[in-house]
Amino acid sequence: VKKFETIKQILGEDLQKSPSHSIGNAFAPSNIALCKYWGKRDQELNLPVTSSLSVSLGSKGATTFLEIIQDNHDQIILNDVVLQSDSPFSRRLVTFLNLFRSNPQLKFKISLHSNIPIAAGLASSAAGFASVIKALDQLMGWQLAPQHLSILARLGSGSASRSLWQGFVEWHAGSRDDGMDSVGESLTETWQDMCIGLLIVSAKEKILSSRVAMQRTVTTSSLYSAWPTKVAQDLATLKIAIAEKNFSLLGQTAESNALTMHATMLSAWPPIFYSSPETISAVQKIWSLRAQGLEVYFTQDAGPNLKLIFLQKDAQAVQMNFPELEILQPFSN
Numbered sequence: 001v002k003k004f005e006t007i008k009q010i011l012g013e014d015l016q017k018s019p020s021h022s023i024g025n026a027f028a029p030s031n032i033a034l035c036k037y038w039g040k041r042d043q044e045l046n047l048p049v050t051s052s053l054s055v056s057l058g059s060k061g062a063t064t065f066l067e068i069i070q071d072n073h074d075q076i077i078l079n080d081v082v083l084q085s086d087s088p089f090s091r092r093l094v095t096f097l098n099l100f101r102s103n104p105q106l107k108f109k110i111s112l113h114s115n116i117p118i119a120a121g122l123a124s125s126a127a128g129f130a131s132v133i134k135a136l137d138q139l140m141g142w143q144l145a146p147q148h149l150s151i152l153a154r155l156g157s158g159s160a161s162r163s164l165w166q167g168f169v170e171w172h173a174g175s176r177d178d179g180m181d182s183v184g185e186s187l188t189e190t191w192q193d194m195c196i197g198l199l200i201v202s203a204k205e206k207i208l209s210s211r212v213a214m215q216r217t218v219t220t221s222s223l224y225s226a227w228p229t230k231v232a233q234d235l236a237t238l239k240i241a242i243a244e245k246n247f248s249l250l251g252q253t254a255e256s257n258a259l260t261m262h263a264t265m266l267s268a269w270p271p272i273f274y275s276s277p278e279t280i281s282a283v284q285k286i287w288s289l290r291a292q293g294l295e296v297y298f299t300q301d302a303g304p305n306l307k308l309i310f311l312q313k314d315a316q317a318v319q320m321n322f323p324e325l326e327i328l329q330p331f332s333n
């Protein structure tokens with residue numbers, strides 16, 4: 001009901017308009033949060049307790065090809081594999097698309113391509129929902145501004161609200177009940193020589209969805225009450241670090257923010273622990289490299305994989321220590 005109200009506010013009359021094209025095709029980048037979104041104040045609208053800040057991953061992300069079909073159900077294809085209609089991902093996507101159909105008979109073929117592992121804590125759902133809403137915008141002929149698409153993408157997955165832009169993006173928590181002020185904003189600053197390394201220790205699907213894990217943390221973790229204060233400090237510090245190009249400050253803040261988020265999960269019940277033995281040995285290796293003077297930091301989301309953060313001048317040294325690392329330069333491709 002609340003979701004429908006949001007859509008009505010954004011689309012108005014256009015909600016009833018039939019599609020202007022028969023296809024839509026769009027790419028959206030993945031994004032990695034340097035200051036995390038962890039906890040909702042509204043589960044239906046995916047409204048966050050706090051603001052968050054991310055960096056988008058350039059050409060890494062998801063492409064959606066959307067086509068109207070004459071059928072009585074949607075057809076969903078993920079990386080060239082046709083999904084069963086009762087798979088969790090199909091259900092989530094169909095529920096999302098249901099919000100926007102101008103009539104219930106309107107059915108789609110949705111072909112999604114992700115060039116990063118799905119559901120391995122690499123923010124593939126963010127890129128997925130952002131690319132779906134962009135493709136839908138084309139097909140329906142809405143011609144919405146990115147801010148509005150950010151609000152609509154959030155209804156599919158919170159972090160998707162940050163995947164409408166490249167570069168640094170802040171998702172403002174907002175305070176309104178209808179979420180119209182809970183929206184992504186692209187920051188003007190860039191950081192040419194910043195590198196993100198994807199350390200895939202496991203490409204398997206995660207054990208617990210971020211939705212369930214977040215809610216369990218909010219309702220059972222005794223440490224969660226400290227989280228909003230920590231985020232407010234880290235967000236302010238990250239903005240200073242970005243403005244002043246203070247890399248040590250950025251790295252320390254991002255790593256500490258991620259560890260604090262995981263600490264809130266450890267203190268939930270039943271406890272949530274996304275790290276595998278490989279995650280832990282990589283973390284220890286990063287800390288020992290730092291002790292030797294190599295400035296490399298990490299962040300971790302709802303899965304065992306790590307994202308390493310370092311500068312271009314250290315890329316070769318980092319790669320030598322992590323030969324399997326895939327290095328991305330978010331600001332120079």
Ligand code: PMV
Pocket residue numbers: 032033035036037038052123125126157158159160210211300301302
């Ligand atoms: O958007 P969701 O529901 O997949 O949640 C994402 C949560 C984290 O990736 C762990 C943090 C973040 O801000 O991206």
